[in-house]
Amino acid sequence: MKTFIAKTGSIQLPVLGLCIVLLFFPVLCLSMEYPDPLTYLPSLADIDAHKKMFDDPRPWLTHFGPKQLLPDKMYEQLTYNVGNMKKQWSELVGFTAPGEVEKIAPEIKPGKYTCKDMDKYPGLRKLFYKDLLERIKPGGPPFAGSIPEFEIIPTRQYYWSLPIAELTKKNLNRARLDEKGYLIKDTWDGGYPFPRPEGKFKAQQIMYNVEKRYVGWGGDCFFLARLTSYAKSLRIDFQGIFNVKMLRLTGRCILEPYGYYDEGARKREEVKTFALTYISPRDFSGGLQTGMTYNDSEKPDALMVYMPWTRKVRKLAPRDTQDDLSGQGRIYDDWEGFMQKISPVRYPYRFELIEEREYLVPAPSLDGAEYVSSEGAELKNIRFERRPLYVIKMTQLDPGYVYGSRIFYIDKETFLFYHIENYDKKGRLYRTRDTQYGFFPDSGMFSWTGPHLIKDHINMRSNVELSFSLPSQWRRRDVNIEELLGAK
Amino acid sequence: MRITDILIRSTLLPAFILAALLCTNSPAAEMQLWGKPLSIHGYLSQSVGFGIAGEHFDTQESFQSAIFQGLIEGTYEPRHDMRIFLSGRFNADWAYQALKDNTNWRDKGFDESRGKLYVFDDFKDILNEAHITWRPDHFYFRLGKQIVRWGETDGFRLMDQINPLDQRRGLADVEFETTIQPTWLVRAEYGVPDLPDWCQSLSFQVIFNPNLQFVPNESMKPGNDVSGIWSPYIEIPTNRPYPRDFGYMGSADSRLTEPGGSDGFEYALRLRAVVRDTVVTLNYYYGSDKDPVVRTAGLPRPEVSPYDGRTIFHPNVEGYYPMFRFVGGTLTTDIDPLQSTALGGVAPLLRLEGFYAFNKTFTWDRLNAFEQHDEIRWAAGIDWKVKIPLLNQLSFFTISPQFYHRKIMNYPGEGMLSGPGGESLRENNYQASLMISTGYLGGKLQPSFFWLRNISEKANFFRLQTVYDWSHHWRYTLGVLFFDGDKAGKSYQALKHKDQLYLTISYRF
Numbered sequence: 001m002k003t004f005i006a007k008t009g010s011i012q013l014p015v016l017g018l019c020i021v022l023l024f025f026p027v028l029c030l031s032m033e034y035p036d037p038l039t040y041l042p043s044l045a046d047i048d049a050h051k052k053m054f055d056d057p058r059p060w061l062t063h064f065g066p067k068q069l070l071p072d073k074m075y076e077q078l079t080y081n082v083g084n085m086k087k088q089w090s091e092l093v094g095f096t097a098p099g100e101v102e103k104i105a106p107e108i109k110p111g112k113y114t115c116k117d118m119d120k121y122p123g124l125r126k127l128f129y130k131d132l133l134e135r136i137k138p139g140g141p142p143f144a145g146s147i148p149e150f151e152i153i154p155t156r157q158y159y160w161s162l163p164i165a166e167l168t169k170k171n172l173n174r175a176r177l178d179e180k181g182y183l184i185k186d187t188w189d190g191g192y193p194f195p196r197p198e199g200k201f202k203a204q205q206i207m208y209n210v211e212k213r214y215v216g217w218g219g220d221c222f223f224l225a226r227l228t229s230y231a232k233s234l235r236i237d238f239q240g241i242f243n244v245k246m247l248r249l250t251g252r253c254i255l256e257p258y259g260y261y262d263e264g265a266r267k268r269e270e271v272k273t274f275a276l277t278y279i280s281p282r283d284f285s286g287g288l289q290t291g292m293t294y295n296d297s298e299k300p301d302a303l304m305v306y307m308p309w310t311r312k313v314r315k316l317a318p319r320d321t322q323d324d325l326s327g328q329g330r331i332y333d334d335w336e337g338f339m340q341k342i343s344p345v346r347y348p349y350r351f352e353l354i355e356e357r358e359y360l361v362p363a364p365s366l367d368g369a370e371y372v373s374s375e376g377a378e379l380k381n382i383r384f385e386r387r388p389l390y391v392i393k394m395t396q397l398d399p400g401y402v403y404g405s406r407i408f409y410i411d412k413e414t415f416l417f418y419h420i421e422n423y424d425k426k427g428r429l430y431r432t433r434d435t436q437y438g439f440f441p442d443s444g445m446f447s448w449t450g451p452h453l454i455k456d457h458i459n460m461r462s463n464v465e466l467s468f469s470l471p472s473q474w475r476r477r478d479v480n481i482e483e484l485l486g487a488k
Numbered sequence: 489m490r491i492t493d494i495l496i497r498s499t500l501l502p503a504f505i506l507a508a509l510l511c512t513n514s515p516a517a518e519m520q521l522w523g524k525p526l527s528i529h530g531y532l533s534q535s536v537g538f539g540i541a542g543e544h545f546d547t548q549e550s551f552q553s554a555i556f557q558g559l560i561e562g563t564y565e566p567r568h569d570m571r572i573f574l575s576g577r578f579n580a581d582w583a584y585q586a587l588k589d590n591t592n593w594r595d596k597g598f599d600e601s602r603g604k605l606y607v608f609d610d611f612k613d614i615l616n617e618a619h620i621t622w623r624p625d626h627f628y629f630r631l632g633k634q635i636v637r638w639g640e641t642d643g644f645r646l647m648d649q650i651n652p653l654d655q656r657r658g659l660a661d662v663e664f665e666t667t668i669q670p671t672w673l674v675r676a677e678y679g680v681p682d683l684p685d686w687c688q689s690l691s692f693q694v695i696f697n698p699n700l701q702f703v704p705n706e707s708m709k710p711g712n713d714v715s716g717i718w719s720p721y722i723e724i725p726t727n728r729p730y731p732r733d734f735g736y737m738g739s740a741d742s743r744l745t746e747p748g749g750s751d752g753f754e755y756a757l758r759l760r761a762v763v764r765d766t767v768v769t770l771n772y773y774y775g776s777d778k779d780p781v782v783r784t785a786g787l788p789r790p791e792v793s794p795y796d797g798r799t800i801f802h803p804n805v806e807g808y809y810p811m812f813r814f815v816g817g818t819l820t821t822d823i824d825p826l827q828s829t830a831l832g833g834v835a836p837l838l839r840l841e842g843f844y845a846f847n848k849t850f851t852w853d854r855l856n857a858f859e860q861h862d863e864i865r866w867a868a869g870i871d872w873k874v875k876i877p878l879l880n881q882l883s884f885f886t887i888s889p890q891f892y893h894r895k896i897m898n899y900p901g902e903g904m905l906s907g908p909g910g911e912s913l914r915e916n917n918y919q920a921s922l923m924i925s926t927g928y929l930g931g932k933l934q935p936s937f938f939w940l941r942n943i944s945e946k947a948n949f950f951r952l953q954t955v956y957d958w959s960h961h962w963r964y965t966l967g968v969l970f971f972d973g974d975k976a977g978k979s980y981q982a983l984k985h986k987d988q989l990y991l992t993i994s995y996r997f
Contacts (some may be wrong), residue, residue: 045520237959267685278519281960282529282996302765309664311637315767315820319834320873323884324931347833400833400875424882431937458882459930477626482681482691482760487919488573
């Protein structure tokens with residue numbers, strides 16, 4: 001019997017398998033406009049050598065940034081005339097930030113301060129929002145992220161990259177909201193949809209600028225994060241490293257192809273996709289998550305995970321975006337600070353513009369000198385800058401959602417959010433996020449550099465994240481979970 | 489003691505501990521070797537099990553196991569499209585040393601399983617995975633000792649036939665690496681780059697097992713001398729006065745033929761596509777069953793148990809590892825209409841998996857003969873995240889029910905069939921499971937409940953467990969297992985004395 005079975009199967013199948021392999025061998029990959037990112041991205045050891053997780057004040061962006069790491073030709077393609085960028089962006093938003101500030105506590109001048117100066121200069125208290133004000137103190141439990149000393153620098157004029165400004169200008173007045181204040185999807189075709197928000201739905205317009213943001217090299221980016229989590233005693237109870245490959249599929253303007261990435265992206269209304277790979281700790285190492293977001297506000301993101309501890313690729317329920325990510329103080333909807341889709345049907349919000357005023361916020365860094373201390377988990381070398389902000393409150397209308405409301409502190413000039421407060425359904429402050437951006441003046445680009453601070457005020461936990469990013473042109477296969485499976 | 493035993497026990501364990509200590513001071517041991525990234529991870533885990541089902545022939549009351557698991561794994565990337573992965577493990581149950589002088593332990597015959605279960609010191613156990621992965625363009629090649637999993641269900645084994653199971657530690661709390669045996673395989677995949685708009689992803693996978701070493705499933709077999717405390721309890725009625733009121737089913741005296749050379753080649757093909765966010769696979773497998781079919785070859789060998797004077801019957805069997813061929817598929821999709829705001833708004837996810845196996849070999853008890861029948865196995869599972877604010881205000885509960893059906897085609901009108909592995913099968917065999925879990929303290933504390941019900945045999949397996957992640961290094965697990973069943977010697981009834989309380993402390997680096 002065994003002989004019979006062997007004869008019937010073992011001859012035909014190897015031939016079939018071989019045919020399948022040979023059939024597809026001659027197919028070549030698509031030619032690429034840009035160098036393969038894997039040829040120029042630094043290793044984790046290189047990154048660590050230029051900026052340690054703790055106690056490292058080195059201004060690494062000045063000697064370990066795009067200018068030094070990107071191939072020369074690619075870097076040239078990503079830099080533009082600074083004067084032109086400033087002019088174009090100020091025309092679009094209708095002002096420059098330096099002209100919009102120093103209306104509150106004008107006696108507070110640029111200079112170096114310590115937490116002891118808070119009583120000496122009462123005006124300082126007026127310039128910080130509550131959460132930040134409470135952090136101006138020496139480090140100590142229960143939360144990381146205290147700032148014992150800081151510098152106030154003059155307000156700068158920021159601007160977005162020339163192609164972003166040009167695309168925004170090209171599509172000016174094209175984006176429209178429906179009668180309920182939701183974006184009519186076919187009316188947005190790239191760029192910031194509402195550079196001068198106004199009218200009845202001003203708050204929604206601001207939030208659509210947030211949703212369509214171009215942070216991180218327009219969404220074509222490699223991002224690596226080193227995360228340290230603290231219990232309320234400031235005991236470190238989690239340290240992880242992960243990287244993210246991000247690919248923008250719609251509204252592209254930084255890297256070619258412009259517009260849609262391909263015909264599939266246009267027809268399937270794909271906006272962006274990403275692949276997140278955990279490098280450590282051990283239980284997460286080799287773990288992957290991929291996601292795809294769609295322009296259709298009713299269509300949830302498509303999420304897949306690879307779990308190395310079961311060696312299985314699993315599809316996630318598309319609305320399974322609200323559970324804490326293993327003590328990291330954030331949920332999927334909190335990635336990048338805000339990954340949730342603005343939708344009239346999926347967890348809709350009521351939007352309110354509750355404040356429009358200047359605040360002192362962590363200035364986007366030009367040198368990356370900010371760091372976190374190992375003692376007391378303090379943030380050091382922090383520079384504050386007066387910035388004109390919108391404060392938006394979003395009240396959740398679906399009682400099933402994890403947050404009852406969210407408050408965003410958004411830069412009027414750049415639409416970057418510096419601080420987010422997330423409240424639970426009982427109105428308790430649940431999670432906050434403070435983002436430290438880096439600014440690359442020659443490119444007119446903002447990206448995430450850190451240290452970012454993520455706090456869970458209910459479970460009394462905090463997380464500090466130091467990140468690194470570079471522009472990168474990925475292919476679809478680079479963010480396809482089946483083709484990404486790593487060591488395990 | 490063999491030389492290898494001495495070497496392993498004297499060098500491997502200290503090596504694991506040293507590696508852990510070296511890696512302790514960094515979030516990951518990420519380093520450079522010849523200018524290329526090398527990462528080293530691993531874990532040390534010590535679990536202690538206590539029997540809570542009372543004093544019985546097939547279990548050890550109170551302290552009964554002390555499983556130590558150590559694993560070290562390294563990933564090296566000599567090129568950006570190439571990875572080399574190597575992992576080694578050390579697995580020991582210190583109970584064999586701690587209880588070696590315990591009279592009960594010895595009389596029940598557990599000590600006789602020491603050679604097999606004290607330390608896993610075969611080379612195949614020490615070298616866990618060893619493979620090289622190369623990803624040129626749209627291809628993906630992996631050569632070496634590896635794990636491939638196809639299945640969509642948890643707890644039921646349908647598609648996952650490529651790697652043998654490892655149940656030498658029974659159903660105790662062990663790491664994933666202790667539950668499955670990596671196999672020497674050649675794996676090739678191709679992702680189709682240019683796709684029609686309706687298809688988001690399409691890939692082909694080909695797997696070839698050159699049968700460098702045939703490795704069968706290590707399942708829980710009768711006999712305290714081979715399976716230790718996880719030996720199923722099966723009484724053999726003899727209907728005489730004590731000690732001949734009944735006997736025990738003991739380990740089998742087996743003559744098994746393993747597939748050798750090209751007879752043991754295995755082939756597996758898979759097509760995987762994502763269409764409208766639905767994941768679909770079509771699978772084909774041609775290989776050997778990892779469990780043998782056996783039939784009686786003579787009278788059982790009796791042995792008097794020093795424990796209670798009853799007789800242990802060692803069946804005299806012969807058999808082989810039959811062919812296993814199936815075509816099947818899986819499907820995973822959302823069931824959006826079932827989304828309910830009252831339950832948290834997350835739509836359930838449906839997982840389907842099934843195959844049709846051709847000419848599978850069974851043992852027909854009526855004629856003590858091997859017979860071939862086709863069979864169908866399918867399972868459906870749902871993952872549903874729901875909010876239960878009364879129990880957890882901040883996190884969802886994951887509720888995962890599953891249903892499993894195994895049907896033997898052309899089932900004989902008389903007698904019963906036994907499948908590979910010796911499990912008695914009906915024409916239709918039904919099982920179901922339920923997993924419920926949630927997270928507290930920001931996901932650090934994860935209680936869970938698992939229930940596996942063999943509907944056909946009216947037997948149950950329950951596990952209640954709480955995991956606490958003190959840090960990314962330290963994890964503590966406390967759990968309890970319960971077994972019961974209505975039919976003597978069947979399914980989980982045969983494990984009814986295995987109820988166990990366990991505590992595990994693991995350190996990851």
